[in-house]
Amino acid sequence: MGRLTVLLLIIFGTGVGCNSYVQKQRSNPIMPPSSFKASELNFSTVYSQVLRPSCIGCHGSSGGVNLESYASVKVEISKIYESTIVQRKMPKAPTESLRDEQLGLLNAWIEAGAPQDSGTGEAPMPQLEPTFDSIKSQILEVKCLSCHAPGKPVARVPLVTREDLLNSPLDIVVPGSAEESGIIIAVTNQDPKKRMPPAKDKLGNDTGYSPLSEDEIRIISLWITNGAKD
Amino acid sequence: MKLKNLTILVVALFSLNAYAHDEVPGQIAISKVTELGVHRIERLVTLKKIDDTFRTALVAMKVERSTENGAVYKVYGYEAPGADGSASVLTLWMDVDGKTLSYTVTPGAAPANPAQWPDKDAVSLFEDGLHFVLEGWVQHPEVKSFYTGLQSIAMNQIQDAQGQILAQLKVTSDDDAKTLTITLKSDGTLVSYDIK
Numbered sequence: 239m240g241r242l243t244v245l246l247l248i249i250f251g252t253g254v255g256c257n258s259y260v261q262k263q264r265s266n267p268i269m270p271p272s273s274f275k276a277s278e279l280n281f282s283t284v285y286s287q288v289l290r291p292s293c294i295g296c297h298g299s300s301g302g303v304n305l306e307s308y309a310s311v312k313v314e315i316s317k318i319y320e321s322t323i324v325q326r327k328m329p330k331a332p333t334e335s336l337r338d339e340q341l342g343l344l345n346a347w348i349e350a351g352a353p354q355d356s357g358t359g360e361a362p363m364p365q366l367e368p369t370f371d372s373i374k375s376q377i378l379e380v381k382c383l384s385c386h387a388p389g390k391p392v393a394r395v396p397l398v399t400r401e402d403l404l405n406s407p408l409d410i411v412v413p414g415s416a417e418e419s420g421i422i423i424a425v426t427n428q429d430p431k432k433r434m435p436p437a438k439d440k441l442g443n444d445t446g447y448s449p450l451s452e453d454e455i456r457i458i459s460l461w462i463t464n465g466a467k468d
Numbered sequence: 469m470k471l472k473n474l475t476i477l478v479v480a481l482f483s484l485n486a487y488a489h490d491e492v493p494g495q496i497a498i499s500k501v502t503e504l505g506v507h508r509i510e511r512l513v514t515l516k517k518i519d520d521t522f523r524t525a526l527v528a529m530k531v532e533r534s535t536e537n538g539a540v541y542k543v544y545g546y547e548a549p550g551a552d553g554s555a556s557v558l559t560l561w562m563d564v565d566g567k568t569l570s571y572t573v574t575p576g577a578a579p580a581n582p583a584q585w586p587d588k589d590a591v592s593l594f595e596d597g598l599h600f601v602l603e604g605w606v607q608h609p610e611v612k613s614f615y616t617g618l619q620s621i622a623m624n625q626i627q628d629a630q631g632q633i634l635a636q637l638k639v640t641s642d643d644d645a646k647t648l649t650i651t652l653k654s655d656g657t658l659v660s661y662d663i664k
Binding site: 409423 | 568
C-alpha cells in the first residue's frame, strides 16, 4: 500500500508539474530575441516587417479584424498577442508561419507598449509606387503569392517575378494595355467567383482576403500602361 | 563483373524512368495547350472580341498540332448547335508555349438549347475538368495518357439520383484507345472519373 501511495503521488506530482510547465510556457512563450533596437520599435517597422507580408492579405478590408492601421491594430493588440505569440495560431495557411525575427520583433514591440512611433523619426509608412518592386512587396506578396508561387496551390500561374507576369501565355500583363492584362481583369472581375483574390476557397469558406483597393488597381494599371518596364 | 553489370542496369533503369513520359522536352503538354485555349476563350469573351455564348454554351474542344500561320498547335472551341444543326467554332493558332498567335470565328446558328449551368459557367467547368487532367495524373497514373496525348474534350449535362446537375466531360487521347470520363458538380468539384 505504501509503495502504491508513493507511486500515485509521483504520477500526480509529475502531472501537476507538467501542466504548470505548459501553462508557464503558454503565458511566457520562449521568444526569439528581436534584432531591432528599442528605438526601432514602432508601428511602421512592425507594419512593413510583419503585418503587411503576413497579415494584411486576410486582415484588410474584408470585414473581419482589420490590421491596416495603427488604431485598428492597437484595439486588437491583446488578441494579436494571444493568437500570434502565445498560441501561434496566426497566420493561418496558406500564409507561412512567422519567422523567428518577425516573432521577435512583434513580441518586443508589444512588450514595449506597442508604440506608434519611437520618437526618433522612424521610417515613413511605405508608399505604393508604379514599379514592379513596390507592387510585388505591397500587393503580390500580401495577397497573391500564398497561392501563385512554386509549391503553392496555384503554382501553374506563378506571379513571383516580373518575367512571370510579362511572359505568361495567359497575358497576365500586356505592356501598354492595362485593360487587356489578365491581372487587371482578374482583380476587377464583377463575378465574385472569378475575382482575385478569391473571397471563398474551394470549400466555400471565407478566405479573408481583401479585394484590391481602387488605389492598388490604379497603381498596377499605371505600371502596365507605362510599359511595365521596371 | 556482376557488380559492374548491376550498376549498368540500375543506371539504365533510372535513365528510362527519366524519360518515362511521352512529352517532348522543352514543349508543354498538349493538354496544357488545351487548358490555355480555354483561358483564351474566356479572355476573348471578357474583351468582347467574341460572343459571350462561347463562355456559356461551350460544348467541346479539340486540339491538334499545326504549322499553319506560324503556329505549333491549333485549338478548336465548339458552341452548342443551333436550330439548323450548325454551330459556331472558334479556332486558335498557338505557339510552342501555348500563347495565342491568332484566332478566327466560323459563325453558325445561335445555340438552340444550350445547357443551363446553375453555378459555374461552361468555360469554367471545362477549365476544372482540364485541371484534373493536368494535375490528377500525378496521383492517378492511369490518367497520364490523356495528359500527354489529349485530342478532344466534350461536355454534357447529366443529373445524379438526387436530381443534382452534374457536368460530364469525355476526354479522348492519341495515346489511349479508351475514353476518360470526368464527372464534376456544377461548382466544378470532382465527383468521379473513369476510363473505359
